Amino acid sequence: MNTCKNIKDLILTDYMDSEVDLSTREQISSHLLNCSHCRRFAAEAEKNLAVPFKGKIREDVPEHVWSSIRQSIENAAMANTQSKSFINNFIQIFSFPKLAPALGGFVVLLLMGTFILNSHQIKQVKEKEQGEYLASLWKTVDFENSDLRTPIEEYFL
Numbered sequence: 001m002n003t004c005k006n007i008k009d010l011i012l013t014d015y016m017d018s019e020v021d022l023s024t025r026e027q028i029s030s031h032l033l034n035c036s037h038c039r040r041f042a043a044e045a046e047k048n049l050a051v052p053f054k055g056k057i058r059e060d061v062p063e064h065v066w067s068s069i070r071q072s073i074e075n076a077a078m079a080n081t082q083s084k085s086f087i088n089n090f091i092q093i094f095s096f097p098k099l100a101p102a103l104g105g106f107v108v109l110l111l112m113g114t115f116i117l118n119s120h121q122i123k124q125v126k127e128k129e130q131g132e133y134l135a136s137l138w139k140t141v142d143f144e145n146s147d148l149r150t151p152i153e154e155y156f157l
């Protein structure tokens, strides 16, 4: 039996995601036909939940999020190549010439945009810690070889 509470729960969860099976959807529909209270609730829920969510996906992702994504990718690449090309990868972080390969992933990244926004704060902290770790690594590098001196090095000394 469908109480109004059951209907509301379904509306707020599966029904909004269109993941409810057909018979449940029919149960909800028929209840909404007979219950003006739940009908109003469904309309409000759609207005307050579904519509803002749809709008959010189409929003432009702020530039600082792209920077964060870009930096994460480059940090991962740097971790894979280890210290052998450490200096080259490090320099790449400060000059962003390699956006072209990322264009292919833009559609997927757009869909992830909302999620990334939520986890962006956490990610920032992690990147800060990683940056400090890399800076401490850099200080252990042998500086006798003056040919290795770069603006990046100046920056961290």
Ligand SMILES: [Zn+2]
Residues within 6 Å of the ligand: 003, 004, 007, 031, 035, 037, 038, 039
């Ligand atoms: Zn009802």
